[in-house]
Amino acid sequence: MNEHLDALSPAPVWRHFRTLCNTPRPSGHEAQLVAVLETWAESQGIDHDRDAFGNLRLRKSATPGHEHTPGLILQGHLDMVAQANADHAHDFRRDPIRTYVADGWLHAEGTTLGADNGLGVAAILALLEDPELTHGPLEALFTLEEESSMGGALGLADDWLEGKLLLNLDSEDHGEVFIGCAGGxxxxxxxxxxxxxxxxxxxxxxxxxxxxxxxxxxxxxxxxxxxxxxxxxxxxxxxxxxxxxxxxxxxxxxxxxxxxxxxxxxxxxxxxxxxxxxxxxxxxxxxxxxxxxxxxxxxxxxxxxxxxxxxxxxxxxxxxxxxxxxxxxxxxxxxxxxxxxxxxxxxxxxxxxxxxxxxxxxxxxxxxxxxxxxxxxxxxxxxxxxxxxxxxxxxxxPGWVPNPDGALLKRFKACHQALLGYAPAVNVIHAGLECGILGSKYPHLDMISFGPTIRGAHSPDERVELATVEEFWRLLRALVESLTSR
Missing domain, CATH: 3.30.70.260 (ACT domain)
Structure with a gap:
């Protein structure tokens, strides 16, 4: 299913996104996807564990010589909003998401697409398997039930995560970086x-x-x-x-x-x-x-x-x-x-x-x-x-209180300018990113959020602009590698 995604670029990201489209994952029903990711992690030699709530963590050691780079947490949520048009029969617990490309955007047939937050998750998986990436210690945190209740983040174990920096990849405006969000x-x-x-x-x-x-x-x-x-x-x-x-x-x-x-x-x-x-x-x-x-x-x-x-x-x-x-x-x-x-x-x-x-x-x-x-x-x-x-x-x-002077934000802005030729807009978002909750549990974290351009999230009109996925991936890789240098 969704074989046409394999022809899109960047190939590693779209290959993983195809897996997400083909694996049902409405909020509260992520167990099948968690099992798929654990099997994949074992095939890659990547450590994995779960907390008591069921949130999944994957860990990859630093590239030799970069063990003392501050630990980086790559974070996204596994679940998706389950919405279908009234005239479109779809069982989100069993049926795959059927996608198609039109005018430079990826859409779903009569349902939500799951680019929120599937593309962030796919990019994290692609990073973990990238043999050419230079990086410090990496943790991938995949939370559950974000769309229904923020349950995974609220139930996240204390004293579990080890990283000092966190990239939330659940934003939906390319060319922007978010440093604060609403609570709710x-x-x-x-x-x-x-x-x-x-x-x-x-x-x-x-x-x-x-x-x-x-x-x-x-x-x-x-x-x-x-x-x-x-x-x-x-x-x-x-x-x-x-x-x-x-x-x-x-x-x-x-x-x-x-x-x-x-x-x-x-x-x-x-x-x-x-x-x-x-x-x-x-x-x-x-x-x-x-x-x-x-x-x-x-x-x-x-x-x-x-x-x-x-x-x-x-x-x-x-x-x-x-x-x-x-x-x-x-x-x-x-x-x-x-x-x-x-x-x-x-x-x-x-x-x-x-x-x-x-x-x-x-x-x-x-x-x-x-x-x-x-x-x-x-x-x-x-x-x-x-x-x-x-x-x-x-x-x-809780909301996420902005920190406009964070070191991670400064590094991101420099990478964005060097790679894309312009400075990103620095914004606060009215959506409820998990960063507010994560920051309340791990107050030492320096966090930012960014992603490709997604429109119509939480509705069957959800779509993602393909060109922005390419630039999002390049920027993500560049940022991770830049963190290994002082």
Whole structure:
């Protein structure tokens, strides 16, 4: 599978990326890939071990004569976001990712590509097997469950890693280097809401909102993209005019992906169905105008469905729930005053569901300030507490405080200028890189993050620019070799 990747350059990187595409690795299901990498390491004579969480470490001794070079940790995560278009059947636990090249970019057929963070992992593996590379002591750290919970980094063993420098290869903008990132936390809301039997004069409509682009809830949160949950809740709010009662709801599948689709069933008086359809059609046109070219594919449709066995929420419960969702923070909350053009605080209303009266939300709050994450989570607690919901904060992770004077950054900038002919942009990213967590466990680490250009991460539009992979690889090799000289 994916034989065409073998024809791309740099060949060692793409050969390993082909292995990653052919080995299913959604978050929480990385065991098969870990076994493949351990077998590969043994074939290369590379030491390997795991910590209690299951994170994988590979170790390679320094090139003779460079044993006293500061130890370097090469870090990436093994899991990928599992997102597929609604019309594309794909089992991420069993099926390989099918790729194709178009206009200088590598894409996947109807699914996420896994370039995030597969290309970083592939580059690390290519470095470890490079017989011509001059290097100091190398450690490759491959973490688990980054996309779902940062679980691997949070569960990383203390006093396990030996290196003093760390290269995180999980960034997505060629020509840039990142020295700081947002922290974050999952805000989970659960409630049991009262329902009442369908009335004899009520019918049921099924609402479907689809066709949005989706995207990364950190990198793309400031883009003019629609959030399917935010938009469909707006439709439900408008349907309160005809006493609609929410029956069930499903929107989004991952808390760190901007939701592309959302679906709901509502009960309403049968004699109000025509009015409801008029409201839905008019609002669909309004939403398309508002989104404009930023997310032009929106489709909003409604159709009658069988009401058999339906038991929607009571009118009061439905009204209160929709109002709470409508008022919930979503999108950019504040731009940074200290880092121009960078989002400071945001929230992604990622997963929303209602089934048989059981309501659930999983939102992802991010901020450059840990205190702002706490404050946003408390707003959820205050808001959804009004409807009797339980609110918890889970999987919190710290931000990565920038160090613009780090020695590793200076070395990277010099290599970038010498090899590519221009200075890299030094930035802070709103996404949640693992560096913040790693730095909290190993505060002595000098860290930077860089990578090739990836667009549409966390969505089936994910793609990587081939030319930037070539330059990323050259830069990575040059940097590793430069660290052996004073």
């Amino acid at each position: 936390a999952d805000v989970v809301v659960d409630a049991r809401l009262p329902s009442a039997a369908l009335k004899a004069d009520e019918c049921v409509l099924r609402l479907s909102l689809s066709g949005l682009k989706g995207g990364h809830s950190g990198l793309d949160i400031h883009q003019p993209l629609g959030n399917a949950n935010r938009l469909l809740v707006r439709v439900l709010r408008a349907l309160e005019h005809v006493d609609a009662r929410l029956l069930n709801y499903q929107g989004g599948t991952l808390r760190n992906a901007i939701p592309r689709e959302a679906f709901a069933d509502v009960a309403l008086p049968a004699d109000e169905q025509q009015e409801a359809m008029a409201i839905i059609n008019a609002l669909g046109q309004t939403l398309r105008r508002e989104l404009g070219s930023g997310d032009a594919g929106l489709q909003l449709v409604a159709e009658p469905v069988s009401p058999e066995g339906a038991e929607p929420l009571t009118l009061d419960a439905s009204t209160m729930l929709v109002a709470a969702l409508h008022a919930a923070p979503c999108g950019v909350e504040r731009m940074s005053a200290d880092v121009p053009g960078v989002v400071e605080t945001s929230n992604n209303l990622g997963v929303v569901s209602l089934e048989q009266g059981r309501f659930h939300v999983c939102a992802l709050v991010r901020s450059l300030h840990d205190s702002a994450v706490v404050a946003m989570a408390d707003r959820f607690n205050a808001l959804f507490g009004l409807i009797g919901a339980r609110v918890s904060v889970e999987n919190a992770y």
